[in-house]
Amino acid sequence: MRNNALLNLLVIDEDQLYAERLVKLLSSYYEEVNLGFLDDKEELLKALRHQWDVLVFGRAYDLSFTDVVGVVQEQDLDLPMIALMSDDMAVTGCNDDGLPAVIDGNMVKALVAEKDTQIVMAICLQHANLCSRQQLKALRYVLSEAEQRANILIKNSKSAVAYLDQGIHIFANDPYLELFGFDTVNNIIGVPVIDLIAGGDNIKAFKRFLSQFDKGSRAQVEFKFESRRTDGTTFEAELQLAAATFESKPVTQIIIQQNDNSTEIAKRLAVAERQDSLTGLNNRRGFEEHFEALYQLVLVGKTSAALLYIQLDNIGKIRNSLGLQGIDATIKQVGYVLDELIVDGYVSRFSDTAFTILVENLTTQALTALAERIRITIGDLYIEVEKRTTNTTASIGMVKIESNAAEPNILLERAIDAINQIREDTQNLGNAYHLYDPSAHASSDDDALAESLMNAIANNHFELLFQPIYDVNADRSDFFEVYLRLPLADADNTILMPNQFMAVAKTHNLREKIDRWLLINACKQLNEIRKLHPQARILVQLTSASLVDKKLPNVASQLINAVGGVADALTLQFNEEEVANHLSMAKIQFTALNQARCQVAIRNFGSSEKSVEIAGIVQPNMMRLARTYVDGINNADNLDTVKSLILRAKALNIDVLMPYIEDAATMSVAWSVGARYLQGYYLEEPSKTMTIATEK
Template sequence: MKQPNRLNLLVIDDNQLYAEQLVDVLQDNYYKKVNLGFLDDKEELLRLLRQSWDVLVMGKAYDLTLPQVVKIIQEHEIDLPVIGIIPEDGIDQKQLDAKEQLQLEIVTEEDKTDKSLPLYSFWGAVDALPKERIFEMALRVYQEHQQACFREDLLRLRQVLKDAEQRANILIKNSKSAVAYVEEGLHIYANEPYLEMFGFKSMEDLMGVPIIDLIASNNIKDFKTFLKDFEKGGRSNVEFQFESVRTDGSTFDATLQLAAATYEGNPCQQVIIQPDERGNSAELAKKLAEMERIDQLTGIFNRRGFEQAITGIREIVVQKGLVAGVLCVRIDDIGKINSNLGIQGVDAVVIYISNLLKQKIAELLGEDKVHKGFVSRFSDSQFMLLLPNMNQEQTVALGEQLVAQIAENMIDVGDRTIKTTVTVGGTMMNSTSPEVDVIINRVLQGVSLGIKESDTNGNTFYLYDPSAFASEDDSVLLETLRGAIEHNKFKLMYQPIYDVEKDTSNMFEVFLRLPLADGTVMTPDKFLNVANEHGLMDKIDRWVLINACKNLKQYRATVDPTARMLVHLSNASLTDETLSAFVGKLLQAIGGNDAGRLVVQFSEAMVHDYMSVAAKQTVQLQQLGCYVGLYSFGTMANSMEILDFVKPNIVRLDRSYIKDLENSDNVATISSVISQIHEHGSSSLMAFIQDPAAMSAAWTVGAKYLQGNYLQEPGEEMKIQTEQS
């Protein structure tokens, strides 16, 4: 344990001089700094107990006795050791009750010189000393503080061990290796691959079965020797090669690996068994490759399997001049489902959607296509469908049918039933189709554009037609983008964000626009694909940061010196190792030393894909005084884990939360999510407030920040509108 160099000492006494003398002794001998709290009445004690104290020294007080103080500490459930100060004239025995009189009489020969200590111990003090033994008192304070630190460390270590065991159990449960826990030679747990390896139908069948029953008789003696050596502490050899026996009597060669472990807090041995299939390596490799393509929850292909399948289909389509459709089905409110029902609810919805899509593919293409990647789970909340020989009209009809069918059906989650919606994006493949990654990007854009154009933030179908975006695919758009960067032709819009706690709107979000020759402006979603494809996103991000910070500096100098700025950045900036140095220079240019005058934000999906990089980038930016934001929060099944790992300053809820606010359940869900965000140390931002109903609900959910066109629409200048303006 690290030696404590700071002490928070609380003294209850009528003599402050003694307390100060005690502090001097402690600082001279044990601590660099002692924070003294001094009081002599009950009201002050109740107030000071809201703070954190290490040791309490109790003497004489105006209206407090030691038993009362100990009782108050126990009622508040505080781990605070109490040391008593023995009065010079001893304890007035007339004021003691019968139990205390009896306790005072139970004194050994050694303690007869000082009858106060046993009674102080009876009252709940860890020790008691007279005032004149101040050096001994300082030593006892130091010893009790050390003991408290030891208890705190022990509690933390136990929690770390518990968390580690939980993580290990999760990994083992989802591991492809055969893993079991054994206690005193008997099975107490095994994962699914272990059960399948030996032919057990369930854990109930294996529970209590001796591990020796799985070992061929000719290897039992050697195994007992191996196990006995391990239990005695031998770790030079933790592997045992043997012939293993299945429940049906068949055998196979295997290697057993043994390790010490804990299960539900109790010591045991962890067993990993790997079959020796060196003679059948080709079949094993085939099985492993197959498993790598399968999603474990749904049993259909995962993203890797889909990419292999679409590559094969595209080659056939291009070579033979055929046509095929591709659909992406995205669950709209997976974040809300996770908030309401947890991972069980998420799994239930994912399995339901998977089964429905498998049924559709089986009806349209045949049962065999279900297991060949024609339906796959592309990500946590997205599925992909391959539709060979389907024309555009048939693809659109199927997409719209899926949207309508899923919106109407009820999904069972335990004793509850819920409804969800999906957004379906689609695109077509033909003889002139581009590479697979472009096709995938197009169908994903179909989902994004469907969400954007839908009044309900989803529950719609959108077919991505490349001909409608020709201007974004040619050299003209690329030239326009490069010219806008080089000649400052981009345009910035600003929308104020209302701080509920401070009743002010001193933070502005920045929106980027690209002016076109016909007088219209292009929003980022129309040109970001081209910018990404040609490596321009980092340059665009830098342009936005520089120009937004220039305007912020001017606004702080002329209007509001506390003004702040919120800026979107792309994944090119998230992974840019020079970003923090660049932001540091901008903060110096803005001036001031207030943290959070600049906030850069990244999408939750982006952070999910670059977790380690995002956490490191966040720490570096926060150390400079630049806050980090997370937007579109709640779209991933593991949103709270992302929050724990990255620790952003500001979190903006995904747009899917800000709908159907007339429904009290939806408002309760938002309140719950916001509460969890605050518990993780981040501030919440509820945006997209577009109407009075949303505004009315927004006041009730506890968000730190509010934003939306109902409050004020984005404008070309940083400006707070008033009723007069």
């Protein structure tokens, strides 16, 4: 049973075969074991620059277990250690029963080297304990931050808020002090909360209420009572209790509100803002809020749903014959029958002549039957307008909302597209319904796009753009990132970027062919520019299809030879997420590419919690920072984070590229972070050719 993804195991021993045997045994419990092996102090100091989960000590050239413990403690590392029994440890490391004299969450001293089962279990348990400590540390930090934010909000809140410890005030904000007539917070500290309650019955009821809350009951957290100020005056109030922390200790939070009509007025206003005045139904705002809430329930699998968009057909004819009065009467009558007809659903007037209905847990057959019933019911209406009679019909577009559904605004657009399909099918007569079928639309669009992709591969219809990258160390910009584009032969001269066509390419198994086209044609242009500028080089983004392609190193080697055989002429980059998803293969592929004199890079570096760990495993030559770090770099905390990330990368001998430098402010900060490479529109935009400025 494998319950952990990765174990970073550092073994200090003279016998490497023993370490590899441990890795084999641990593979039953981990998807991957990253082994570090050494046997002297100098290597230990280097190894501890990386992150390890467990250290196993056997025998070493110039180290004792005490030395190792001292080094780890000097560097203030949280690293569990396991000592394997040697002759000197046989005396000090075991008790009279032969068991380890020391067993805790950080150390086991000492185990017999031949007892593999004990050692493997000790490693697993020490690792689990380390993970628990790390999680606890993170949770404590989150709790501390949350408490700090809460206290700031409470101090600045207009609501009356206080903290109680066993019914005694230990803190209150200014509105709370003002409400009860206290001058300072020191005056209320130590005052029992029951002193602020008037009337014996109120006090008895509150004591029971507070007692139940302290025992853990949350069935009732609100209490209405008569409050008493310090001057003896009283007022009707309502309090709410909540569990909280204050200075890292559990307390009870109390919020008090004076009873007045403002709450009721606010509720009435909220209802009015979401209600259509003509029909009494929910309006568009009410619909959108309900739609969003229902959509979230669908996403987590708690229900399935459908949207019906109902458009009245002959409104223009009614306006011409009966004017606005006729339209209002028609809309009002249709709204009434829809509200009567839809018992288990949410009906809204979406716009002047359109209604929406949200229903849950209907099969496709039941949904179409409902649409037909609505269509017939509206078509059979006779609407009285003074002494005249009119009628109308409806076109009904339907969309099913399932767990993999698109966003609400897209679903609404699809329902309207279904109405347009009805208009086209009935020559604008309407009086029909149509269920939007995403698969039918996606199939036709994907086929057309796939055909364009195959044509672009065969006939070189792709386009390449090149954006210079400034090398801080070399003080030049002859390093270019290559971008792939797909022009479409339409009236709008549309140009698609990879994120717009790679999903279709994946479905039709075209990504590897597109990557190969990109590599070959980018290197062709590199070969031309290197005739004038021999130090020019390129950075090419490839997909995961190439990351797992065993032929890629050979292809890269041939292309490097074609452009002059220089080791750093070609750098291939892969998204961090794809590297993480294919970690074992990526490690092998990166090594093979380096052996083929091809450099490798990780794109969107820093987008996961284990970015540095991943880089340490696959050892890229370069890392391209994720955009989120650059967008917020003017913030001091974000700047420190970026600097720290770059320092950690440098410790692994990895160069860092800072992209997306779009303005002067970002550029001024970029110089200070320690990145080797800088790139962005502020420096230079992508162009169709590699252009290198010639020094005069």
